[in-house]
Amino acid sequence: MAKDPVLILDRLSVSYAGSVALNGVSLAVQAEELICVIGANGAGKTSLIRTIAGIVRPSSGRIRWCGRDITGMSPWEICELGIAQVAEGRELFPSLTVEENLLIGGSLKRARGRRDVNLRRVYELFPKLDERRRQSAGTLSGGEQQMVAIGRAMMSEPEMIMLDEPSIGLSPVLTGVMFNVVKALHSQKITILLVEQNVASSLSIGDRGYVLENGAVVLDGTGKDLLSNDEVRRAYLGL
Numbered sequence: 001m002a003k004d005p006v007l008i009l010d011r012l013s014v015s016y017a018g019s020v021a022l023n024g025v026s027l028a029v030q031a032e033e034l035i036c037v038i039g040a041n042g043a044g045k046t047s048l049i050r051t052i053a054g055i056v057r058p059s060s061g062r063i064r065w066c067g068r069d070i071t072g073m074s075p076w077e078i079c080e081l082g083i084a085q086v087a088e089g090r091e092l093f094p095s096l097t098v099e100e101n102l103l104i105g106g107s108l109k110r111a112r113g114r115r116d117v118n119l120r121r122v123y124e125l126f127p128k129l130d131e132r133r134r135q136s137a138g139t140l141s142g143g144e145q146q147m148v149a150i151g152r153a154m155m156s157e158p159e160m161i162m163l164d165e166p167s168i169g170l171s172p173v174l175t176g177v178m179f180n181v182v183k184a185l186h187s188q189k190i191t192i193l194l195v196e197q198n199v200a201s202s203l204s205i206g207d208r209g210y211v212l213e214n215g216a217v218v219l220d221g222t223g224k225d226l227l228s229n230d231e232v233r234r235a236y237l238g239l
């Protein structure tokens, strides 16, 4: 028997001063799935993540997480329920050290008691960060800063991580590293919502995907099906 989804968006709409960013988005995510959200600039991908995270309030629609209505909860409450966000642009504290940035993620009640264990897990996944634990985050390369942002999310022992364009601004080599990190998180049974402009790479590792256009879902399917879909190939892969 199919399990209930962990995350359900029910006709979610968002407007900024009257301009519509999301227009009745419905989707469902099962536990441990890796879901990709793709779409052109301005399609509403970041708004989707920020609304689930409680940073943006929807104008209508509901968000359910593990059977509970979380619409309108604060970002802090939502993090405590196990949803972590890795924002586009990373949002680190540049003058704090790598470790201080990581510890901020470990300060949530849900994970506070296991801070040291979680810190070790982060350093195992990102040995570079262990070497640079006392260095200010602002002095790291873009790829290393992205690792800190992901590590900070891991410190809260999330059940789901939402990643907003983790490969943006990275070299092709580092982009490959970043997709391997996303795969590693997925193999740790963390549910993942991945927003990416790198459509081919994200759909090739995603269980399923949704295509957003002008704030609405226009297509969804398995990663494999979307990769071979003619519309997706034309619009996002230039084929």
Ligand code: ATP
Binding pocket: 016, 017, 019, 020, 021, 039, 040, 041, 042, 043, 044, 045, 046, 047, 048
């Ligand atoms: P990108 O890939 O360029 O980041 P996106 O798919 O993530 O795009 P959003 O950033 O969610 O899309 O933007 C959706 C729409 O909402 C766009 O038309 C954008 O201009 C608008 N928008 C986003 N944030 C704001 C804001 N704070 N105030 C006003 N309009 C906004």
